[in-house]
Amino acid sequence: MDQIKNKQSKNIKFNLKDGQSPDREPIKRMLSQMEGMYLDNVTLNKMLSLGDRVVYEFYDLGMPENSEELAYGTTILYPGKVGDEYFMTKGHFHAKINTAEIYYCIKGKGYLLMENIEGDTELQEMTPGVSVYVPPAFAHRSINISKDEPLISFFAFRADAGHDYKTIESKGFRKLVIEQNGHPTIINNPKWKST
Ligand code: NI
Numbered sequence: 001m002d003q004i005k006n007k008q009s010k011n012i013k014f015n016l017k018d019g020q021s022p023d024r025e026p027i028k029r030m031l032s033q034m035e036g037m038y039l040d041n042v043t044l045n046k047m048l049s050l051g052d053r054v055v056y057e058f059y060d061l062g063m064p065e066n067s068e069e070l071a072y073g074t075t076i077l078y079p080g081k082v083g084d085e086y087f088m089t090k091g092h093f094h095a096k097i098n099t100a101e102i103y104y105c106i107k108g109k110g111y112l113l114m115e116n117i118e119g120d121t122e123l124q125e126m127t128p129g130v131s132v133y134v135p136p137a138f139a140h141r142s143i144n145i146s147k148d149e150p151l152i153s154f155f156a157f158r159a160d161a162g163h164d165y166k167t168i169e170s171k172g173f174r175k176l177v178i179e180q181n182g183h184p185t186i187i188n189n190p191k192w193k194s195t
Contacts, residue, residue: 004064005064005066005068005069006063006064006069012024012061014059014073014074014106014154016106016107017107018076018150018152019057019074019075019076019106019107019150019152020074020076021059021073021074024059024061026057026058026059026076027057027058027059027060028054028056028057029054029055029056029057029058029089029090030052030053030054030055031044031047031048031052031053031054031055031082032048032052033055034055034082034090036169037088037090037169037172038082038083038085039082039083039084039085039176039178039189039190039191040082040083040084040085043082043083044082044083047082053078053080054078055077055078055080055087055088055089056075056076056077056078056087056089056142057075057076058073058074058075058076058089059073059074060073061073063159064159065159065160065162066159066160067158067159067160068159069158069159069160070156070157070158070159071156071157071158071159071161072154072155072156072157073154073155074106074152074153074154074155075089075142075151075152075153075155076150076151076152077089077108077110077142077143077144077150077151077152077153078144078150079144079146079147079148079149079150079151080144081179083178084178084179084180085176085177085178085179086110086143086144086145086177086178086179086184087143087144088113088141088142088143088144088177089141089142090141090165090168090169091113091139091140091141091168091173092139092140092141092163092164092165092167092168093137093138093139093163093164093167093168094157094161094162094163094164095161095162095163095164096158096160096161096162097136097137097164098136098137099136099157099158099161100133100134100135100136100157100158101133101134101140101155101156101157101161102131102132102133102134102155102156102157103126103131103132103134103140103142103153103154103155104130104131104132104153104154104155105126105127105128105129105130105131105132105151105152105153106128106152106153106154107128107149107150107151107152108126108127108128108144108146108149108150108151108152109125109126109127109144109145109146109149109151110125110126110142110143110144110145110146110151111123111124111125111126111142111143111145111177111184112124112126112132112134112140112141112142112143113140113141113142113143113173113175113177114134114135114138114139114140114141115138115139115173115174115175116137116138116139117137119174120138121174121175122135122138123175123177123186126142126151126153139167139168139173141168141173143177143184145177145179145184170193171192171193171194171195172189172191172192172193173189173192174188174189174192175187175188175189176188176189
């Protein structure tokens with residue numbers, strides 16, 4: 001199959017204050033779409049009974065999915081907690097698992113949590129100006145530890161990498177970042193499944 005390639009340069013604006021692009025529609029992930037992702041399902045259901053809300057948004061610019069192109073955009077992760085657990089993205093492996101990604105934090109305070117199938121965990125702080133390189137074969141998830149600010153990052157990865165959400169949806173991450181005594185703390189995920 002012939003793959004369509006970009007033949008022209010692009011100029012796409014992402015606002016440094018809110019991460020939004022003025023002429024594109026972001027994909028929104030609602031709290032109701034995060035069922036089963038958080039440790040405290042009882043609190044999640046209580047929150048949902050009061051109303052749904054956006055947990056994060058990200059841009060998919062629809063780049064041609066071939067190995068010569070790059071997919072990029074911003075992720076905007078809003079502040080909040082489900083019980084003691086900070087708002088986070090679902091997290092994913094890439095479908096082509098051996099592909100890397102780069103994140104650059106524009107605003108906010110949080111972490112990028114990474115882990116591979118073998119169980120190696122990487123946790124990097126995300127503050128404005130920090131870039132984090134996600135190595136090939138590592139699942140990755142953003143976590144917002146701020147009380148009032150969104151965590152905004154710019155990302156770029158090989159355009160044909162694809163997303164595998166299912167593995168994390170069914171197994172979870174081995175580690176979680178929760179608030180303990182007012183501080184972010186990394187713990188073992190009691191709900192993590194080995195198979
Ligand atoms: Ni990714």
